[in-house]
Amino acid sequence: MGKPDEQSGRRYTEAEVRTILERALRGAQARDVSHDELVAAAEEIGISRDAIEVASRDLELVRGEDEARAAILARRRKGFRSHLSSFLLVNAFLFAINALTPGPWWFFWPLLGWGLGLAFHARAALSSDVSPRQLRRESERSAARARSEQLLRLKEQRRVERLARKQRLEQSAEDLGQAVEEGVATVLSRIAQEIRGSAPPPPPPPPPAEDAARRRRIAPLDADDAESEALGEEEADRAARPGRSRR
Template sequence: MARPGKQGGRQYTEAEVRAILERALRDAQTREIGHDELVAAAEEIGIPRAAIEAASRDIELVRGEEAARAAIVARRRKGFRSHLFSFLVVNAFLFAINALTPGPWWFFWPLLGWGLGIAFHARAALSSDVAPRQIRREMERDAERARREERRRLKEQRRVERLERKERLERSAEELGHAVEEGVATVLSRIAQEIRGSVPPPPPAPADNAARRQRIAPLDADEAEPEALDEEEAHGAARARSMRRRG
């Protein structure tokens, strides 16, 4: 019941606050609320953060107990279904053997004995009662499985990080090798250019020498022609002198 406060604001009792919050949450759109949002909303209405933390731990504990109880009941019923299937198949096989062979009926003795056992199994499997010790042990197993899964996830994450680091190192080494090769090639090219700049030009090609000889050959022939004429005149004068002596 609302009653006016000293400053004109409304005030509610604890039961009214709980009823209002439950109705507001029921009428609001269905969505998951984060822990930080819950704490912020509680602090706005004056609930301390420590109280919210304690209440959330209690809720987590209750949720874990319910999950453990459901897992135990589901495992029990799965085991009972497997047991019942084996019971039906084996006893049907025994009945067929007893019916096809001569002699008294004996198949009902194992049927009765095994049936008594499966009746007790059904009573335990179909019941939803779970001892607190079993719930605690199941929660411990769940926590251990969660820790193993977390360790496995961290191990896989570290393995992936090592592979990525190895790939980065190999890529860096390859890039460094290419850079070194390019640098060496550049230095060798520069040295070759300097060497080519310091060496004198090569001699002319043989074709140029032949052309030059062809250009010089007529001059040599013109110079050699007067010399040939002088030799012929000398020979002619020598023959004339020899003929005068003979005469």
Template sequence: MTKPGKQSGRQYTEAEVRAILERALREAQTPDVSHDELVAAAAEIGISRGAIEAASRDIEHVRGEEEARATLLARRRKGFRTHLFSYLLVNAFLFAVNALTDGPWWFFWPLLGCGLGLAFHALGALSSDVSPRQIRREIERSAAQARKEQHRRLMEQRRAESLERKQRLEQSAEDFGHAVEEGVATVLSRIAQEIRGSAPPPPPAPVEDAPRRRRVAPLDAEEAEFEELGEEEADRAARRGRGGR
């Protein structure tokens, strides 16, 4: 059994607890903690879940304000850089035109005029002052953009699900059509087999009569020739007998 430490009965103030926890977390290099893990750890030292929820909402609000502030400052500086690049490019072109043409020097007038506008822009862009109203507008803008992005992803997911469901229906319809065709073919084949099985057998082919007919036919032709030759000989003999008389 472990003995209690020398400091087990010591009490700490709120500031000391905060400092101890921050130092312990910093030295331990604890990775990111989930919300449930944070609630469980707070419950061990007597902090209620409601207090953790309220504190987490405040932290998220502060984090949102910091992100909105950083986004505003970055957008300002980006706009100033774009303005500066345009200022240098345009005035360099005007200087080249003024130098290549005859006449007095006039390019410094647009240089001074545009430079005055650039100076006012630099005062606003390089300043870190951001009003609460601007931060609130940026938070609302970010929230609207996040909702729009979420809606776009939801629509893409629904379209993908609809396309997948349509493809499944088409595949099912095609498979059903093939099954119906195979079933119809099978039924027709069985019907044809039953019809062939119930039909009377065909009569046997006359194997012996055919050769006889083929043999008789040549005989009839020869007899006819012989008869014709006999008739011709008889006519010739009759003519010779009439001539002799």
């Protein structure tokens, strides 16, 4: 085994670099690598960012073509399986009719004609040849499907955001209404307290019915006493007058 300084002085060709990297990636732990990590690793060995960008776009195109080819072949095979199921069911039904009814055997004529068409269909379905035109059309169809799915996701996201915004507005309006009601109640309570603090004292309660009657009974007696006192004073004045006249 060579020393580290001897290993660092070795040079590798492009094919050797590719082979070493492929073996290292196979031996490393499998994980996804981000684009930034790929660019950083390439710059470590002297590959520019532009070269990585071009290679990644080419890889995306190749990946898109592979996905389009796989979708086309899968659709072909699915159509052939459906065709084969229809062929077997219908021809079994025709055979049963021909066997249960008197007369010559005629079911093999539609069997042969349909079987010929099924053979051509099988040849096209089991073939892996795909024309560039078909690949382009499939890529356009996939792109349109991806755009439609993205639009649906955006619509659903906007609908969820509108619903959340509506709920927030309703909650804010409810909180504001409660705050206004509490504020109005507080203001009214303070005003009532101020009014009660500045109002004059209430008048004394009216006397009961018994006190009023007693007062009415006492009032005539007081008038009689005053009249008696007035009569006594007049008599005293009369008695004093003759004495004054005799003198």
